[in-house]
Amino acid sequence: MNESLNRDKKPGYTMWQMILYMLRLGALGFGGPVALVGYMHRDLVESRQWVSEADYKEGLALSQLAPGPLAAQLAIYLGYVHYRVLGATLVGIAFVIPSFLIVIALGWAYVRFGGLPWMQAVFYGVGAAVIGIIVMSAKKLTEKSIGKDKLLWAIYAVLAAVTITTESEIAWLFIAAGVLVWVWRAPPKWLQRGSANALAVTQLPFLSSLYATADLPLLGQIAAFFAKAGAFVFGSGLAIVPFLYGGVVTEHQWLTEKQFVDAVAVAMITPGPVVITVGFIGYLVAGMPGATVAALATFLPCYLFTIIPAPYFKKYGKVPGVVAFVDGITAAAIGAIAGSVIVIAKRTIVDLPTAVIAICTIVLLWKFKKLQEPVVVAAAVVVGLIIYPLR
Template identity: 80%
Template sequence: MDLPVQAGEKPAYKLWQLVLYMLKLGAVGFGGPVALVGYMQRDLVEGRHWFTEADYKEGLALSQLAPGPLAAQLAIYLGFVHYRLLGATLVGLAFVLPSFLIVVALGWAYVRFGGLSWMQAVFYGVGAAVIGIIVMSAKKLTEKSVGKDRLLWAIYLLLAAVTVATESEIAWLFVAAGVLVWFWRAPPKWASRGGVNGVAATQLPLLGSLFGAADTTVLVQIALFFAKAGAFVFGSGLAIVPFLYGGVVTEHGWLTEKQFVDAVAVAMITPGPVVITVGFIGYLVAGLPGATVAAVATFLPCYLFTVIPAPYFKKYGKVPGVVAFVDGITAAAIGAIAGSVIVIAKRTVVDIPTALIAIVTIALLWRYKKLQEPVIVLAAAVLGLLVFPLMRAS
C-alpha cells in the first residue's frame, strides 16, 4: 500500500488519474456536499493515500471559509496541492462537467416535453419534497454555524425576515453582516484610529444594484447575475437558492415560480454540486449558450476564491478578523435559506398531498440521519405520478 505523500516528494499519482477520479465522482456522486467531501476523504486520503490528512483538512477549512460550493472548492484545492493551477483547473472542470451535461439534457427534455402530464406529475411530487429537504438543510446549517451566538442569531433572523418580506436577496446585506461581526469581535487597529471610511460604507447598498443598471443583452445579464450569485454562496450549495429566486423570478422574470422550483428539484436528483442547477436555469432562459454562461459565471468565483488564497491560507486562514467576517456572512446566508423556504413553499405546497409529502420528507430526514436525499426525491416523483392525475381530475 502506498504511503502518504510528504511535503516536497513526488506525488503518488498522475494528474490524469486525479482528473479521472473527479470525473467519475461528478457523474455518480449523489448525496450533497457533505457526502461528496466524505467520498474524497475516504478514497483519496484513507484509501489511495494520494493526499495527507493535513492536505485534506486545509482544503476543507478553506472551502468552508470562502464563498463557493463546498465540494467543488475542495476538489479544486486538491488539484492545486501538487499540480497548482493546471491541476486545479482540470480537476474543477472534471468534477463539474458530468452534472452540467446531465442538467442540460434535462433542460432540453423539460423544454421539449414540459407540457406532458408525466413531467408535470413528477415535479408536482418532487417540488414538495424539495421544500422538506431545504427545511432540514437549513436546520442543520443553523445548528452548526449559528449555535447559541446572540449576534449571529440576530443577523440570521433579520435576513430571514428580509427574504420573506422582499422575496429576494439583497447582496450588500451579506457583506454588511460580515463587516459587522468582524468589527464587533476582532476590530482592526485602523478602526480604532478613526480610519473607517464612512462615505465608502454608505455606498455598499449601491453595489448590489449596479448589475441591474446597465442595458445589456440577455447573455451578459446572465453572466453578471450568476457571477454575483456565485460570489455569495456561503455555508452550502443551497445558499444560492434565495439569490436565484430573487433574481430569476422576481427581478428579471426569466422563470415562473413553478419553473424555479422544478430547477431546484433537478439539482436534487442529479449528481454533483447542488449549484449546478444554474445550468438548468440558464438553459431555460437562453438555451445551451445560456446554460454555459450561467455555469461558467457561477463557478468562476468559486475557482478564483480557491486558487488565489490557497498559497497563503496556512498563514492567514485562522486570523480572527477573517474568521469573524466569514461567520457573519454565513449566518446571513443561512438566514436567507430559512426565509426562502417560506417564500418557495407558498408556491409549491398547494394542496393536502403536497403538504403531506413535505411533512413526511422532514420527518424521514429527521428520523433517519443517513437517509440520502435522492432516495426521497425519487420516491416523491413516483408519488407525483400516482397522485397528480387524481388531483387534476378532481
C-alpha cells in the same frame, strides 16, 4: 509554525477521491444549494474528515461573499484547500458536469417531444420532498456553526427574517455581520477600507454598459448575458432565477413564460446546482452550442471569484480578526439559508398532500440517519406521479 505545519500536512485523501466525490454529489445531490452545502459538511467534514471545520467555514464565507452559485463555489474552494488551482478546476468541473449532461438530455427531450407535461407531476412530489431535505440540512448547519453564541444567534435571526421578508439575499448584510463580530470579538486598531472592493464597484457601470451596447450574434449575446448573471448575482442558485426571467423572457424574449417555468422546474428536479438551469435555457435558445456557452459564461466568473481570493483566505484565515469576521458571515449565511426554506416552501407546499410529503421527508431523515436523499427523491417522484393526476 504549527499553523504552517498543519497547512503543509499531507491530506488524508487524493485529489481523484475528491473529484469522484464531487462527481457523485453532482449526479445524486438533490435539494438545491442549501442541501448541497449541508451534504459537503456532513460527508467531507464530519464523516470522512478530509476537510477541517475551519476550512469549510472559510469556504462557506467566501462563497457567500462572492457573486455566483453558492454550492459550486464551495465545491471549488474545497478542491482548492489541498490541491490548489488544479484541484479547484477539476473539482468544479466534476461537480457541474453531471447535472449539465442531465439538463441537456431533458432539453433534447423537451424540444423533440414538444414539452414535458409529466414534469408538473414529478415536480409536485419532488419539490415537497426537497423542502424536507433543505430543512434537515439547515438544522444541521445551524447546530454545528451557531452553537450557543448569542451574538451569532442574533445575526442568524435577523438574516433569516430579512430573507423571509424580502425573498432575496442582501449581500452587504453578510459583510456587515462579519464586521460586527470582528469589532466585537477582536477590535482592530485601525480599519482599512476595502480599496479592491471599491475598485470592483466602480467597474460595474462600465461592465454593464459594455454588455448593453454590444451588438453580438446570438451566441455572443448568450455569453454576455449569462456572464453578467454569474458575475453580479449574489446568494444561492435560486437568487439567479428573477434575474434570468428579466433577461430571457422580458428583455431578449428568447423563451416564453411557460418555457421559463419549465426550465426552473427542470433545475429543481435534477441533482446538482440549481443554477444549471442555464444549460437548459441555453439549449432551448441555441441548441448544444447555446447550452455550452450559457453554462461556461455563468460558472467562469464564480470560479475566478473563488480561486483568486482563496490564497488570502488560506494565509490569513487563522488571524483572530479574520476568524471573527468569518464567524459573522457564516452566521449570516446560515440565517439566510434558513430563511430561504420558508421562501421556497411558500411556492412548493401548495396543498395537504405536498405538506404531508415534506413532513414525512423530515421525519424519515430525522429518524433514519443513514437514509440516502436520492432514495427519498425517487419515492417522491412516484408519489407525485400517482397523486398529481387525482388532484
